[in-house]
Amino acid sequence: MTLDEGDLAILDKFEFDVQPVGVKFLVQRPETVDRLADKMAFCEMLKRAQEGDDFYADVESHTCPAGPYVLGQADARPSFISGQFGAGLKIFEEPRAASRLYLYVPKIGRGVVNYVAFAPLDKLAFQPDVLILLANISQAEILLRAMSYRTGRMWSSKFSSAIGCAWILVYPYLTGEPNYISTGLGHGIKRRGLFPEGLQLISIPYDVLPSLLQTLQRMPWDLPAYEPDGPEFVRQVLIELGEIPPDD
Helix, strand or coil: CCCCHHHHHHHHHHCCCCCCEEEEEECCCCCCCCECCCCECHHHHHHHHHCCCCEEECHHHECCCHHHHHCCCCCCCHHHHCCHHHHHCCCCCCHHHHHCHHHHCCCCCCCCCCEEEEEEHHHCCCCCCEEEEEECHHHHHHHHHHHHHCCCCCCCCCCCCCCCHHHHHHHHHHHCCCEEEECCCCHHHHHHCCCCCCCEEEEEECCCHHHHHHHHHHCCCCCHHHCCCHHHHHHHHHHHCCCCCCCC
Protein backbone atom coordinates (compact mmCIF):
# COMPACT_ATOMS: atom_id res chain seq x y z
CA MET A 1 0.00 0.00 0.00
CA THR A 2 1.31 3.44 -0.97
CA LEU A 3 1.03 6.04 1.76
CA ASP A 4 0.28 9.72 1.23
CA GLU A 5 0.30 12.76 3.51
CA GLY A 6 -3.31 12.17 4.45
CA ASP A 7 -2.53 8.71 5.80
CA LEU A 8 0.30 10.01 7.95
CA ALA A 9 -1.60 13.08 9.17
CA ILE A 10 -3.11 11.13 12.08
CA LEU A 11 0.35 11.16 13.67
CA ASP A 12 0.11 14.93 14.11
CA LYS A 13 -2.53 14.28 16.76
CA PHE A 14 0.19 12.91 19.06
CA GLU A 15 2.03 16.25 19.10
CA PHE A 16 5.39 14.49 19.37
CA ASP A 17 8.22 16.63 20.72
CA VAL A 18 10.42 15.08 18.01
CA GLN A 19 9.23 14.40 14.48
CA PRO A 20 8.84 10.78 13.32
CA VAL A 21 11.55 9.74 10.88
CA GLY A 22 11.15 7.65 7.75
CA VAL A 23 14.00 5.35 6.73
CA LYS A 24 14.51 3.78 3.31
CA PHE A 25 16.99 1.02 2.43
CA LEU A 26 18.14 1.26 -1.18
CA VAL A 27 20.31 -0.45 -3.77
CA GLN A 28 20.44 2.61 -6.04
CA ARG A 29 21.39 6.11 -4.91
CA PRO A 30 18.22 8.09 -4.08
CA GLU A 31 17.41 11.19 -6.09
CA THR A 32 15.06 12.90 -3.64
CA VAL A 33 17.65 13.68 -0.94
CA ASP A 34 21.28 14.80 -0.84
CA ARG A 35 24.20 12.87 0.57
CA LEU A 36 24.95 13.39 4.26
CA ALA A 37 27.71 15.99 4.43
CA ASP A 38 29.20 14.73 7.71
CA LYS A 39 30.39 11.35 8.89
CA MET A 40 28.77 9.80 11.95
CA ALA A 41 27.50 6.60 13.57
CA PHE A 42 24.36 4.92 12.24
CA CYS A 43 22.42 5.78 15.41
CA GLU A 44 23.54 9.40 15.13
CA MET A 45 21.98 9.57 11.67
CA LEU A 46 18.59 8.90 13.23
CA LYS A 47 19.17 11.75 15.65
CA ARG A 48 20.20 14.07 12.80
CA ALA A 49 16.97 13.31 10.93
CA GLN A 50 14.92 13.90 14.09
CA GLU A 51 16.48 17.36 14.21
CA GLY A 52 15.03 18.14 10.78
CA ASP A 53 17.55 17.04 8.15
CA ASP A 54 16.81 14.73 5.23
CA PHE A 55 19.72 12.92 3.57
CA TYR A 56 21.13 9.62 2.46
CA ALA A 57 24.19 7.80 3.74
CA ASP A 58 26.53 5.35 2.02
CA VAL A 59 29.24 3.11 3.41
CA GLU A 60 31.70 6.02 3.55
CA SER A 61 29.33 8.04 5.77
CA HIS A 62 29.84 5.85 8.85
CA THR A 63 32.29 6.39 11.70
CA CYS A 64 31.13 3.38 13.73
CA PRO A 65 31.80 -0.07 12.19
CA ALA A 66 28.51 -1.41 13.54
CA GLY A 67 26.53 0.47 10.88
CA PRO A 68 28.18 -0.99 7.76
CA TYR A 69 28.20 -4.40 9.45
CA VAL A 70 24.44 -4.58 10.13
CA LEU A 71 23.75 -3.09 6.68
CA GLY A 72 25.73 -5.90 5.04
CA GLN A 73 28.25 -3.43 3.63
CA ALA A 74 31.31 -4.64 5.56
CA ASP A 75 32.50 -7.61 7.56
CA ALA A 76 33.01 -7.35 11.32
CA ARG A 77 36.59 -6.74 12.41
CA PRO A 78 38.30 -9.71 14.10
CA SER A 79 38.66 -7.90 17.43
CA PHE A 80 34.92 -7.17 17.38
CA ILE A 81 33.52 -10.52 16.31
CA SER A 82 35.89 -12.38 18.64
CA GLY A 83 34.43 -10.42 21.55
CA GLN A 84 37.67 -8.73 22.55
CA PHE A 85 36.31 -5.24 21.92
CA GLY A 86 33.07 -5.77 23.85
CA ALA A 87 34.95 -7.28 26.77
CA GLY A 88 37.51 -4.47 26.63
CA LEU A 89 34.73 -1.91 26.96
CA LYS A 90 33.47 -3.79 30.06
CA ILE A 91 30.08 -4.34 28.45
CA PHE A 92 30.60 -8.09 28.81
CA GLU A 93 32.59 -10.13 31.31
CA GLU A 94 34.67 -12.02 28.77
CA PRO A 95 35.16 -12.20 24.99
CA ARG A 96 33.17 -15.45 24.89
CA ALA A 97 30.08 -13.53 26.05
CA ALA A 98 30.67 -10.54 23.79
CA SER A 99 31.15 -12.72 20.71
CA ARG A 100 27.66 -14.18 21.15
CA LEU A 101 26.26 -10.79 20.15
CA TYR A 102 27.24 -11.52 16.56
CA LEU A 103 25.23 -14.74 16.52
CA TYR A 104 21.87 -13.01 16.88
CA VAL A 105 22.17 -9.32 15.98
CA PRO A 106 20.02 -8.74 12.85
CA LYS A 107 22.10 -8.13 9.76
CA ILE A 108 21.14 -7.43 6.15
CA GLY A 109 22.75 -9.65 3.51
CA ARG A 110 25.69 -8.50 1.46
CA GLY A 111 24.70 -6.48 -1.62
CA VAL A 112 21.10 -5.85 -0.56
CA VAL A 113 21.59 -2.27 0.66
CA ASN A 114 24.03 0.33 -0.65
CA TYR A 115 22.32 3.47 0.63
CA VAL A 116 20.06 4.45 3.51
CA ALA A 117 17.82 7.52 3.26
CA PHE A 118 16.47 9.40 6.28
CA ALA A 119 13.80 12.10 6.41
CA PRO A 120 11.64 13.69 9.11
CA LEU A 121 7.91 13.48 8.51
CA ASP A 122 7.56 17.01 7.10
CA LYS A 123 10.25 16.29 4.46
CA LEU A 124 9.33 12.72 3.66
CA ALA A 125 9.58 12.34 -0.14
CA PHE A 126 9.76 8.54 -0.27
CA GLN A 127 7.78 5.54 0.94
CA PRO A 128 9.51 4.54 4.20
CA ASP A 129 10.63 0.99 4.87
CA VAL A 130 10.63 1.80 8.59
CA LEU A 131 9.01 4.70 10.45
CA ILE A 132 10.65 5.51 13.78
CA LEU A 133 8.85 7.44 16.50
CA LEU A 134 10.21 8.84 19.76
CA ALA A 135 7.34 8.75 22.23
CA ASN A 136 6.64 9.28 25.90
CA ILE A 137 4.90 6.49 27.79
CA SER A 138 1.38 7.84 27.24
CA GLN A 139 1.97 8.14 23.51
CA ALA A 140 3.64 4.73 23.37
CA GLU A 141 0.68 3.11 25.13
CA ILE A 142 -1.64 4.31 22.37
CA LEU A 143 0.71 3.24 19.59
CA LEU A 144 1.33 -0.21 21.02
CA ARG A 145 -2.35 -0.74 21.76
CA ALA A 146 -3.11 0.18 18.16
CA MET A 147 -0.83 -2.64 17.01
CA SER A 148 -2.90 -5.21 18.88
CA TYR A 149 -6.34 -3.58 18.70
CA ARG A 150 -7.46 -5.45 15.58
CA THR A 151 -5.10 -8.42 15.66
CA GLY A 152 -4.43 -9.25 19.31
CA ARG A 153 -0.72 -9.49 18.47
CA MET A 154 1.69 -9.58 21.37
CA TRP A 155 3.94 -6.61 22.08
CA SER A 156 7.56 -7.65 21.90
CA SER A 157 10.72 -5.64 22.52
CA LYS A 158 14.06 -6.95 21.28
CA PHE A 159 17.37 -5.29 22.07
CA SER A 160 20.95 -6.01 23.05
CA SER A 161 23.51 -4.27 25.22
CA ALA A 162 25.49 -3.20 22.15
CA ILE A 163 24.85 -2.63 18.42
CA GLY A 164 21.47 -1.16 19.32
CA CYS A 165 21.13 0.43 15.87
CA ALA A 166 20.43 -3.03 14.44
CA TRP A 167 17.27 -3.48 16.51
CA ILE A 168 15.90 0.01 15.87
CA LEU A 169 16.63 0.26 12.15
CA VAL A 170 17.35 -3.17 10.67
CA TYR A 171 15.27 -5.69 12.65
CA PRO A 172 11.82 -4.30 11.65
CA TYR A 173 12.92 -4.10 8.00
CA LEU A 174 14.10 -7.71 7.93
CA THR A 175 11.29 -9.30 9.91
CA GLY A 176 8.22 -7.14 9.36
CA GLU A 177 7.88 -7.03 13.15
CA PRO A 178 7.50 -3.73 15.03
CA ASN A 179 10.00 -3.14 17.80
CA TYR A 180 10.35 -0.72 20.69
CA ILE A 181 13.13 0.06 23.15
CA SER A 182 13.57 2.39 26.09
CA THR A 183 16.03 5.23 25.60
CA GLY A 184 18.98 5.12 27.95
CA LEU A 185 19.70 1.49 27.07
CA GLY A 186 22.39 0.25 24.69
CA HIS A 187 26.07 1.10 24.99
CA GLY A 188 26.69 3.22 21.90
CA ILE A 189 23.42 5.13 22.08
CA LYS A 190 23.84 5.85 25.79
CA ARG A 191 27.53 6.74 25.42
CA ARG A 192 26.71 9.28 22.73
CA GLY A 193 23.84 10.79 24.76
CA LEU A 194 21.54 10.84 21.75
CA PHE A 195 18.12 10.72 23.43
CA PRO A 196 16.64 11.71 26.79
CA GLU A 197 16.29 8.68 29.03
CA GLY A 198 12.95 7.04 29.71
CA LEU A 199 11.30 7.54 26.32
CA GLN A 200 10.34 4.86 23.81
CA LEU A 201 11.83 4.47 20.35
CA ILE A 202 9.17 2.66 18.32
CA SER A 203 10.05 1.24 14.90
CA ILE A 204 7.20 0.40 12.53
CA PRO A 205 7.95 -1.61 9.34
CA TYR A 206 6.25 -0.78 6.07
CA ASP A 207 4.01 -3.85 6.08
CA VAL A 208 2.51 -2.92 9.46
CA LEU A 209 2.37 0.86 9.03
CA PRO A 210 -0.81 1.16 6.86
CA SER A 211 -2.85 -1.01 9.24
CA LEU A 212 -1.53 0.92 12.24
CA LEU A 213 -2.50 4.27 10.72
CA GLN A 214 -5.97 3.00 9.86
CA THR A 215 -6.44 1.62 13.36
CA LEU A 216 -5.44 4.93 14.92
CA GLN A 217 -8.27 6.53 12.96
CA ARG A 218 -10.85 4.11 14.40
CA MET A 219 -9.58 3.09 17.82
CA PRO A 220 -10.50 4.96 21.03
CA TRP A 221 -7.34 6.67 22.25
CA ASP A 222 -8.63 7.37 25.77
CA LEU A 223 -10.10 4.25 27.33
CA PRO A 224 -13.12 4.65 29.64
CA ALA A 225 -11.48 2.46 32.29
CA TYR A 226 -8.65 4.99 32.60
CA GLU A 227 -11.03 7.84 33.50
CA PRO A 228 -11.83 8.84 37.13
CA ASP A 229 -15.07 6.84 36.98
CA GLY A 230 -13.23 3.91 35.42
CA PRO A 231 -14.03 1.42 38.22
CA GLU A 232 -17.75 2.00 37.73
CA PHE A 233 -17.41 1.57 33.99
CA VAL A 234 -15.63 -1.77 34.52
CA ARG A 235 -18.35 -2.79 37.00
CA GLN A 236 -21.11 -2.05 34.48
CA VAL A 237 -19.38 -4.14 31.83
CA LEU A 238 -19.15 -7.05 34.27
CA ILE A 239 -22.86 -6.66 35.10
CA GLU A 240 -23.79 -6.69 31.41
CA LEU A 241 -21.78 -9.89 30.95
CA GLY A 242 -23.51 -11.52 33.91
CA GLU A 243 -20.24 -11.89 35.80
CA ILE A 244 -21.49 -10.03 38.87
CA PRO A 245 -25.01 -9.20 40.09
CA PRO A 246 -26.21 -5.60 39.72
CA ASP A 247 -26.08 -4.98 43.47
CA ASP A 248 -22.56 -6.39 43.98
